[in-house]
Amino acid sequence: MDLAAAELAAGRFLEALGISTDSESLRGTPGRMARAYAELFSPRPFDLTTFPNDEGYEELVLARGIPLRSVCEHHLLPFVGTAHIGYLPGARILGLSKLARVLEHFACRPQVQERLTKQVADWLDGNLAPRGVGVVVEAEHTCMTLRGVQATGTTTVTSTFLGELRADARYRAEFLSLTGTAG
Numbered sequence: 743m744d745l746a747a748a749e750l751a752a753g754r755f756l757e758a759l760g761i762s763t764d765s766e767s768l769r770g771t772p773g774r775m776a777r778a779y780a781e782l783f784s785p786r787p788f789d790l791t792t793f794p795n796d797e798g799y800e801e802l803v804l805a806r807g808i809p810l811r812s813v814c815e816h817h818l819l820p821f822v823g824t825a826h827i828g829y830l831p832g833a834r835i836l837g838l839s840k841l842a843r844v845l846e847h848f849a850c851r852p853q854v855q856e857r858l859t860k861q862v863a864d865w866l867d868g869n870l871a872p873r874g875v876g877v878v879v880e881a882e883h884t885c886m887t888l889r890g891v892q893a894t895g896t897t898t899v900t901s902t903f904l905g906e907l908r909a910d911a912r913y914r915a916e917f918l919s920l921t922g923t924a925g
């Protein structure tokens with residue numbers, strides 16, 4: 743990332759939109775814009791901490807209501823909401839915080855909600871080798887609610903189910919019921 747170049751470009755962007763940055767209050771705005779977007783596009787590294795599933799726990803492990811913030815790649819406006827991420831353990835279980843960290847990892851980039859949902863599910867599937875994975879994301883896209891069609895209050899729901907959570911309707915129903923997304 744080149745923050746100085748981003749600040750220069752942000753200043754030119756505002757100028758082109760007829761927004762003067764001459765006042766004391768706006769003087770630092772191009773720099774703040776550059777730093778704000780840099781922050782939104784900088785995922786924090788994390789360790790994949792897993793433990794042996796010594797007890798042979800076979801049921802759903804589910805983190806509900808994980809806060810989500812990302813940026814839509816079409817308008818670079820935020821979308822915010824919650825994600826529910828769960829898996830059916832195989833030989834290993836995952837450190838619980840990592841479910842939120844995986845989400846953050848894929849959210850910190852220009853995104854579309856469908857891809858984000860699938861990337862989280864595929865990452866868990868590939869790195870943890872669980873028997874099944876489920877990811878449901880509910881988010882408000884400000885490009886759709888604050889501007890454009892201005893569909894205030896609309897939320898978008900996306901989901902990906904893999905393995906036994908895809909194949910076995912009982913597990914999927916349990917996931918949807920526990921997350922309150924069964925409809």
Ligand SMILES: Nc1nc2c(ncn2[C@@H]2O[C@H](COP(=O)(O)OP(=O)(O)OP(=O)(O)O)[C@@H](O)[C@H]2O)c(=O)[nH]1
Pocket residue numbers: 814815816853854855856883885886890891
């Ligand atoms: N599928 C999908 N679309 C998204 C997402 N975030 C934003 N969009 C949509 O991306 C589309 C871009 O459409 P365009 O017609 O190129 O842009 P636009 O003229 O600003 O469209 P309007 O928002 O309808 O005014 C819009 O329909 C947005 O709602 C997302 O996560 N997934």
Ligand SMILES: [Zn+2]
Pocket residue numbers: 814815816817818819883885886
């Ligand atoms: Zn958008």
